[in-house]
Amino acid sequence: MAGRISRRTFWQGSLAAGVLSGSVACGQARAQAPSQAQAQPAQAPAAQGGASPAGSAPPDGAVKSAPKRIFCYVGGYTQHGPPGGNADGLGLFEMNPDTGALTHVATYADVASPSFIALSPDGRFLYAVNEINDYNDQHSGSVTAFSIDQGSAVLTKLNTVASGGADPAHLSVHPSGRYVMVANYTGGTFALLRVKPDGSLGEMTTLIHNSGPRMPDRAADNPPGNFAISDHSAAHPHMIHADPSGRFVLVADAGLDRVYVWRLDMQSGRLSPAKVPFVPMTPGSAPRHFQFSEDGRRLFILCEQDSKVVVADFDPQTGLITPKQTVSSLTAHFHGSTLAAGILLSPDARFLYVSNRLGDSLAVFQIAADGTLTLVDEIWTHADYGRALKFDPTGRYLYVANQRSDSITSFKVDSLTGKINFTWDFTPVGSPTCFEFLTLPAQA
Template identity: 30%
Template sequence: MIETFLIGTYTKKSSEGVYQLELDTTAKQLQHLELVGKSGNPTYVAESKAHKVYAIDAESEDGKKIGGLKVFDASAAPFTEISKNLTPGSSPAYVSVDEAHQFVFTANYHTGVVTVYKIAADGTLTVADTVTHTGNGPRPEQQDGAHPHYADLTPDNRLVVCDLGNDTVTVYNLSDDGKLSEQSKFTCEAGFGPRHIVFNTAKNVAYLVGELSSNVSVLAYDEAAGSFTLQQTLKTIPADWTAHNGAAAIRLSSDNQFVYVSNRGFNTLATFKVEANGQLTLIDQTSVEGDFPRDFNFNADESFVIVVNQNTNNATLYTRDAATGKLTMVQKDFTVPEGVCVAPRA
């Protein structure tokens, strides 16, 4: 069986934009990398069910940075650009699609702005609302101000925003016309650096990864109150690792049994077992066979995991044992230039 994935990239060196690759599940191999959409630093991409791809885009205008989203019609490869939504300043770090309400969300690490877009019938976007985060944390390297790094839906259709710069996770109510109103704000331990979050609805908890701390926290999520309570925090790397590490992506298996986190520096995928109470136990560290794994993802039935390594321009493929959660490397050194995001095709 052939499955396809979109790869978001930086374009600082050899990459030219958004790529597509194939996974042959029978041969257990990645194949046929193809440039499908030229874009500037499309570090994150999201595809709607209508086969519109919303890709981060960074350009320049009169010598100044502009950034935002580029919209592609992805019904055929290469994709056709249909619109751009760019504003002064650097581009966002994250984009997601709300199919039920036809919204797109972005989190802009550089400007501190979270944006809600309304999707028109042709897939193009108009701004419905924005909020600007403020504040900072104690780590000077990445906490000089607010840096929202994630904006996506909670299981109860609120918007949750992880702000790496000010150590907060904010839950917003989302109106039918795309307006945001703050429901709650969870403050992490100083210097945690919250980056991404996933929800375990079976246990009413969320798993929050901290980039700057190389920690993962288990948060109880109260849907009635729309708020979080800390239950557990543990490391994503060994206690004796003293070189730099930045925890990055976090994924939860659909059976709610295993959590995976990529470590940039220690260069592993950490595997955690979900216990009966929803808390986590670290059970494995698997080499990514490269350097700086910003993202990874499952295939359709979660029997494979694909990771992309930004600094070594390669992807690694693993089989995944659903019973144990363990990963086994089956292919490495598949060339992917400056890979940042792995997104299964819609």
Template identity: 30%
Template sequence: MSKTFAFVGNLNRNALPGEGKGISVFQFDGETGDLTLASEYLAIDNPGYLAIDEKRKRLYAAVEVPAWNENLTAAFDINPATGALSYINMQSTLGNTTCHLGFDQSGELLLASNYTVAELGARPGNAIAALAIRADGGLEPAFAAAIHEGPNAILPTEKRQHGHCAVVSPDNRTVFVCDLGLDRIMAYRLPKKGENLALAATPFTQLPDGAGPRHMTFHPNGKIAYVINELNSTVSVLHYNPETAELTIAQTLPTLPEGFTGTNTCAEIAVSADGRFLYGSNRGHNSIVSYAIATSGEIALIGWTPSQGIGPRNFAIDPSGKFMLVANQKGGGIAIFKRDIGTGALEDTGKRVALGTPMRMVFGTFN
């Protein structure tokens, strides 16, 4: 019988409002939505972002410590029976404040994004790094990296880089890097092991000044992408041209209700597996915003669901699509919602899991 586990990364070093305990592993009940603590991995600093290779039973965690010039990513084996993690190795991400990890479509390459809060010009200072994954799941040293600011930038600019995510296109041709500081989505040709990161034919997509593109995801059809803009609280719909790597903005909608005047920053974005619904998180309004996706890829607002906590940094839809779990970083822990597969609507179950600083959650189902 298969088992589903939820892996949660928590801040455990100089974290407010409360410290977590590294990586928490929960067994997930797909009928009730309940989480039962199965194990914890404590020997890691601030695993703020997790990425899972479900097929190969491996987990990767970003070590995010802003005080260090150089952060790290760690590789683990997953015990499919218990969910327990077994450490493999760790490598540098060649930059500061590593906040996102992503795979290429083959699962043989890991891309690390660095938000960079170190001093300007601090070395190594890369916004993105590419690491090859060994046959045993361990990581090789980064073989390619790129800086987005200053004289050493791949496209020089005096603006402050803040790489926030790297997403590989579904055709495995292009690496898109959302740089929140430059208001750009950079585009690189997907490198092979040993190659440098080279700009694509269309090297970047420019978002409006102050938008702050944070996270990006593709529609299952591979032709449409969605980006959530952290600073101006919007979601943009983009059409993807695989030949040029061009992303053309087709639509932009707010993530906030009209009349909201409080401070807000956006965080996570996700498309349902059936491609019918899009969700984003608001930190300040403390909500999940829901949209319906048309066959054209354009979106229409459905509404807002309170996150039942403060600062919903991340959320994840379970493998069945019947639940959404929301990680409230600043208070409230994990809130569990029922999800109507037909309408996309979310309903609070009232169930909570107390965690100090949940940052990122991923599911894995194993036989």
């Protein structure tokens, strides 16, 4: 329909075509070699509880903490894959814990559109979707597994397998580490892949295609003046993740406006519907991502089309989702096109953060004892089309992947108020969409 702008085509007219660099084997650096980056490891921050910084004498009776290095893996869109981007592949950076600055270490260029990545629970493996639709000349995307060198963070590709549907947009690793779960956005499917002992991907144990009635392109509670729409032409699973107990697997379907709940059989890797198989969201709202509280009893669901967060109780015994609050990630002053993107809990679970694409803002919510939210701040991202949000392992910095701006921006976090301040640090990287942080011991 003329004048409509979808979430995957809104920005294409202004995107300059990226030039994909020649492939390099995984484990080889495109710029700075890992061995060079290791020559001067970043100084580790002081540990909580009064431990001294690395290199200084600890006070009497204190145990000196071992120095650490913090690495960051960055995924994004390459030319191969919708919507077509400027990334060269999967990037590896090292973080300076004192400044938050990210320094490029390596790029793995033989990875097509790694638009979402996830670490195994033990930090030994990394998995990436390949958001493409022609894997092995089939209408499917793929998933790639890597092993991680525990001294240098360098990746070695293990294998690549079909994802079970076109354009996978999200994946996660089950808390047991035994399954990788992937949501295929365009394909309308989600799948479970068994993880082999060496970390590589094995058989597909489950493949499910959602179905339901056609939903409206826009929600009734849409922000005023929003011309952006979410694609409701079919099922579009946008996120798949287990609850903290690992008993249930939840799938947010942005096309059908539902959050599905499935019970997992750990031995077979198969899913069966929970007693209440799904909870409907506001028609047209497009539930995109969600976050669990640590105890698994509370769920925060982000709907991209109306830029709302739905707070719900979650029963870890039955999988029942009971919504109890809906709150906007925008201030009342905002008018225009926007689509919510990323959602993230603070390490202490006192605050919740949301990124708003097109509106280019970050919302900060305070979480009450009953889980309800109050918007306490909304600030400019200082970049365009912010997507994933991530805290570094120290919790001092919040990072945003800005797809259109080809940059990662960082913010200093006030742990008392939850508010964030821009560091004025930009990390240039083509079409970034996601990242993962990994802490490793510093080499002597």
